[in-house]
Amino acid sequence: MTAGVFALALLLQAAHAEPVLAFPEAGLDDSSAYQGYQTRFYRDSRRNTVQIYLEPKGSRAVLVWANAANESAGFTVRDRSGQPVRLTWEGTQAIVSESGPARAIEFRLSAAAPEVELGWFVLGSMRIERDFVYAGRQLLPFGSPPFQVAEESLLVAAVARVPLEERRRHLELLGVKNSIELRSRLEPRIARARRDGVEVVRIERPSLDGRNRLAVELRVDPGAASLRPGERTVSIRARSSGRVTFSVRVTTDASALTPLSRDQIFNREFRDFLASAGRAADSAGQLRSRRLERQVRAVELLSSREKLMAGLPNFATYFGRDMMMTALMMRAIWTPEMSELVIASVLGKLGPGGEVSHEEALGGQAIREHAVVYDSLVSEKALDRAREVLRELQRTRENYHMIDDEFQLPVLVARYLADSAVPATRKRSFLLDSAGLGASRQERLAKELALVGSLTRPYADRPKAANLVSFPKRDATHWRSASWRDSDAGYAGGRFAMDVNAIWVPEALEGMATIYDALPRFGMPQAGAPSRDGLRQAIATWRGARRHFEVTLSPREMKERIDARFAWFSDDESRYWEKVMAAAKEPQGSLAFLALSLDAAGKPIPVVNTDPATGLFLWRDAPTRDIAPFLRPFPVGLFNEHLGPLVANDAYATSQVWRRFKEDPYHSPRVVWGREVNLLLLALANRIADGRDPYGGLAKALQWTLDAVHASGLEHNELWSYRIENGRLLPTRYGTSSDIQLWSTTKLAVEFALSKLGRR
Numbered sequence: 001m002t003a004g005v006f007a008l009a010l011l012l013q014a015a016h017a018e019p020v021l022a023f024p025e026a027g028l029d030d031s032s033a034y035q036g037y038q039t040r041f042y043r044d045s046r047r048n049t050v051q052i053y054l055e056p057k058g059s060r061a062v063l064v065w066a067n068a069a070n071e072s073a074g075f076t077v078r079d080r081s082g083q084p085v086r087l088t089w090e091g092t093q094a095i096v097s098e099s100g101p102a103r104a105i106e107f108r109l110s111a112a113a114p115e116v117e118l119g120w121f122v123l124g125s126m127r128i129e130r131d132f133v134y135a136g137r138q139l140l141p142f143g144s145p146p147f148q149v150a151e152e153s154l155l156v157a158a159v160a161r162v163p164l165e166e167r168r169r170h171l172e173l174l175g176v177k178n179s180i181e182l183r184s185r186l187e188p189r190i191a192r193a194r195r196d197g198v199e200v201v202r203i204e205r206p207s208l209d210g211r212n213r214l215a216v217e218l219r220v221d222p223g224a225a226s227l228r229p230g231e232r233t234v235s236i237r238a239r240s241s242g243r244v245t246f247s248v249r250v251t252t253d254a255s256a257l258t259p260l261s262r263d264q265i266f267n268r269e270f271r272d273f274l275a276s277a278g279r280a281a282d283s284a285g286q287l288r289s290r291r292l293e294r295q296v297r298a299v300e301l302l303s304s305r306e307k308l309m310a311g312l313p314n315f316a317t318y319f320g321r322d323m324m325m326t327a328l329m330m331r332a333i334w335t336p337e338m339s340e341l342v343i344a345s346v347l348g349k350l351g352p353g354g355e356v357s358h359e360e361a362l363g364g365q366a367i368r369e370h371a372v373v374y375d376s377l378v379s380e381k382a383l384d385r386a387r388e389v390l391r392e393l394q395r396t397r398e399n400y401h402m403i404d405d406e407f408q409l410p411v412l413v414a415r416y417l418a419d420s421a422v423p424a425t426r427k428r429s430f431l432l433d434s435a436g437l438g439a440s441r442q443e444r445l446a447k448e449l450a451l452v453g454s455l456t457r458p459y460a461d462r463p464k465a466a467n468l469v470s471f472p473k474r475d476a477t478h479w480r481s482a483s484w485r486d487s488d489a490g491y492a493g494g495r496f497a498m499d500v501n502a503i504w505v506p507e508a509l510e511g512m513a514t515i516y517d518a519l520p521r522f523g524m525p526q527a528g529a530p531s532r533d534g535l536r537q538a539i540a541t542w543r544g545a546r547r548h549f550e551v552t553l554s555p556r557e558m559k560e561r562i563d564a565r566f567a568w569f570s571d572d573e574s575r576y577w578e579k580v581m582a583a584a585k586e587p588q589g590s591l592a593f594l595a596l597s598l599d600a601a602g603k604p605i606p607v608v609n610t611d612p613a614t615g616l617f618l619w620r621d622a623p624t625r626d627i628a629p630f631l632r633p634f635p636v637g638l639f640n641e642h643l644g645p646l647v648a649n650d651a652y653a654t655s656q657v658w659r660r661f662k663e664d665p666y667h668s669p670r671v672v673w674g675r676e677v678n679l680l681l682l683a684l685a686n687r688i689a690d691g692r693d694p695y696g697g698l699a700k701a702l703q704w705t706l707d708a709v710h711a712s713g714l715e716h717n718e719l720w721s722y723r724i725e726n727g728r729l730l731p732t733r734y735g736t737s738s739d740i741q742l743w744s745t746t747k748l749a750v751e752f753a754l755s756k757l758g759r760r
Contacts, residue, residue, distance in 0.1 A: 069363030125364030465602030494597025
């Protein structure tokens with residue numbers, strides 16, 4: 001489709017669309033916690049999710065299109081002096097339309113200035129937008145050097161190095177006549193247009209291979225404002241008022257996903273619960289119903305037949321770990337089809353050695369990653385192979401860098417096979433289905449189970465710390481955080497993660513035992529199965545792996561280390577936390593906890609953490625004492641009455657660890673994670689429901705946690721943070737968190753479990 005046809009192809013079937021969700025929402029959210037941030041979610045003409053957010057710090061507007069290419073289009077707005085300008089919505093509706101492969105959405109914005117300049121247009125993969133903002137590029141002056149995707153620039157330069165005759169073949173595969181035309185695709189093109197009496201400036205960027213187009217059109221009423229395009233920016237000036245109002249129309253021809261309905265996602269019992277909540281007459285019940293409905297809509301926005309997206313706006317694509325964790329937590333409220341969708345998706349993406357894919361790279365991100373491969377092949381003079389890379393530059397790439405997801409799949413499959421509500425004939429058919437992959441799901445599963453067996457065998461044979469499952473080396477002295485706390489500081493520099501070794505591995509081996517026991521009942525072979533006695537012995541050995549991570553501190557040791565940690569707090573923070581400790585009369589009594597990780601020598605890195613909640617949720621016999629650190633106030637334990645359990649407490653570690661968490665707070669004592677809160681709440685609710693709370697201690701812990709996270713006003717978020725001002729702790733939205741996150745929607749499973757206990 002040519003650019004001209006693409007620009008004019010959206011005249012049919014235009015419709016008005018109201019937001020499906022919006023944050024912050026009056027009556028549900030504390031707008032001050034969002035600090036000016038606003039976002040809305042719409043459905044396009046194919047019911048694919050479109051998120052638009054306005055970020056005030058850099059005055060950036062971004063649209064994320066959660067389609068098969070995970071696209072986004074973003075720009076920054078400034079006044080004449082170069083300062084950020086407050087953006088607001090003009091009306092609630094968007095206009096959605098389509099014609100052929102092209103789909104569009106149009107919305108209106110207003111800027112609090114008589115003249116503004118728009119720049120830093122970034123069109124392509126959401127991953128590129130995310131990295132652009134993470135690097136702070138949106139805050140630079142518009143006159144700074146232009147932004148280009150580094151990997152794509154690498155490919156363009158590599159094409160120019162190819163011998164002339166071969167280069168022509170490479171350029172032909174990219175749909176261009178010469179290197180100059182190819183280089184022009186590295187940056188958006190800005191051009192003026194005029195349509196139906198409306199002044200228009202179009203910013204367009206084709207994909208590097210020329211197969212897709214993403215465009216932004218800025219539109220104004222000529223009687224109210226004027227548009228002036230520049231080389232890399234666009235100016236808008238109001239003719240009379242002190243505000244600039246303009247329309248933004250974003251168009252794509254990327255493929256659409258196939259959304260799922262709530263009846264396909266949630267089982268009958270949960271839908272009845274939801275309907276019952278919706279009939280509440282009192283104000284508290286109505287508020288609860290609104291919160292439930294918002295979470296249900298969030299799940300719908302993330303769910304398609306092709307995949308469950310990890311979250312928006314940052315992760316609008318497949319994440320194996322997020323899907324499996326969510327499926328485990330949502331089993332009580334999801335249909336069996338959802339477990340099958342997740343398992344089938346994971347098995348369909350296994351690596352050649354049975355590795356589980358952590359994340360897929362689509363569209364522009366796939367181009368970005370293939371560009372690096374292409375450059376290396378050209379450098380090696382492997383031109384035939386380089387040409388093949390260009391032929392499929394957008395082919396989906398899988399990331400196999402994580403290790404926790406290897407051990408999650410057997411747990412999920414085992415619980416599916418053990419589900420008595422699913423007929424054995426259905427389970428058999430599901431496992432025998434090859435789904436067009438050349439091998440049945442059972443055969444693919446067998447490969448993954450063999451990998452789990454090989455990874456766990458060294459410790460099962462010789463149970464010493466050095467034989468635990470290790471993170472991969474990042475360089476000569478550092479280890480990559482390759483489990484769910486996957487930020488640089490996530491595991492405090494440790495080599496052996498507690499969650500992987502003390503929780504997931506034993507559960508995976510238990511899952512393998514369940515799977516191998518189930519297969520004969522379906523008339524299927526136990527291909528590659530270890531001996532039953534050998535597997536049981538391995539499980540028993542691995543259940544003892546938690547001993548390597550156990551830490552016990554006396555009150556004196558705790559006070560000494562906390563006092564040292566106070567020196568790293570600001571004066572306001574020190575005063576606040578000292579007051580908290582005095583009110584709780586802490587430290588009193590010793591503290592026992594499972595360390596976050598072990599260092600390269602196998603010694604515990606004493607960071608208190610929320611990961612034991614996973615063990616409490618998964619394993620019926622997990623020690624109840626693991627709950628204690630969740631309930632003691634930070635900086636002794638993890639609890640804060642205004643937030644919930646902080647995801648980590650580094651007070652007992654070294655200054656090197658403090659520094660790492662300060663520089664990278666994503667999994668630090670500055671945040672609470674919704675996933676961890678929900679794991680703890682589900683674990684507590686399940687134990688109470690099973691009659692394992694004779695003295696009421698778990699019920700008290702459950703209520704404390706519920707009250708604290710509700711006090712934050714941010715419990716639906718992926719994670720949330722805080723600031724301390726004038727002696728008060730104020731909950732705040734974490735700046736780069738997702739607004740809807742798949743595993744944070746597990747709050748629905750918590751609410752359902754609470755209803756079974758007669759709680760709200």
